[in-house]
Amino acid sequence: MSGIGVLREGPLHAAVKDLLARPGDVTEVKYGRYVIDLVRADGELVEVQTGGFSPLGPKLDALLDEHRMRIVHPVPAQRRIIRVDANGEVLSSRRSPLKGEVWDVFDRLVSFPSLLAHPNLTVEVLLCAEDHIRAPEAGRSRSGRRRRDPGERRLTEVVGSEVLASPADCAALLPDALRAEPFTTRELATAVGCRMILAQRIAYCLRGMEVLTDAGKRGRAPLHVIAA
Incomplete structure (x- = not known):
């Protein structure tokens, strides 16, 4: 040693x-x-x-x-x-x-x-x-x-x-509640139970891994969807 x-x-x-x-x-x-x-x-x-x-x-x-x-x-x-x-x-x-x-x-x-x-x-x-x-x-x-x-x-x-x-392991962490519909970062924070700033970083990372993709906007809030 x-x-x-x-x-x-x-x-x-x-x-x-x-x-x-x-x-x-x-x-x-x-x-x-x-x-x-x-x-x-x-x-x-x-x-x-x-x-x-x-x-x-x-x-x-x-x-x-x-x-x-x-x-x-x-x-x-x-x-x-x-x-x-x-x-x-x-x-x-x-x-x-x-x-x-x-x-x-x-x-x-x-x-x-x-x-x-x-x-x-x-x-x-x-x-x-x-x-x-x-x-x-x-x-x-x-x-x-x-x-x-x-x-x-x-x-x-x-x-x-x-x-x-792998990115697939990260995708598997996402709650089932987020799999049916596009969601905002704030909805990600609620589903995961974390602060908004951490949810923003989670979304950023998952987009970089191509786990999440764009799904338009709801009002001013960008929407994410889990990639197929």
Whole structure:
């Protein structure tokens, strides 16, 4: 096992990488000028990405045509917010009302939505239970904004997963309620149960994958229809 890049990874990234490793796999492998998080014994290259996907662009451009690659993206389906002091003593703990779902990955896929049609690329969404470790509340800045400590994400359990290996896998996620008639982005948001901005990104990605096509307008709102 190499130590390349290990010092830069956070606890969530490290925990997911350890969870994914199987006998015969190797971590932190150098491919040219790139370092791969995990190389499977069967040759698949695995990248754990806890944040945005855009930093992976150059690596995918260089390696994807010649190698099978998997992006593993952890989404916090359950989370606790734990406040600790400077010595690491727990000050408070509460369960967050925010619950991530598989749809959250489309917030990341906007970087390269059409690339999921590449036969060598798979995106795996891990639905996780996480602890978010943060410093005490820091009050407000002079502008009145609340100061927020982004803290650390720590994995406690994987509660589910969804593998997206093609545009068809993404199409299969769409609720049945959207299959009979053309729909607006707002109706997509309602059917999926997400914020409007995420629904806009879902629609953008699915159009880039040619899962959705234009179906005119209803008033000023563009209509989408699932491609046959």
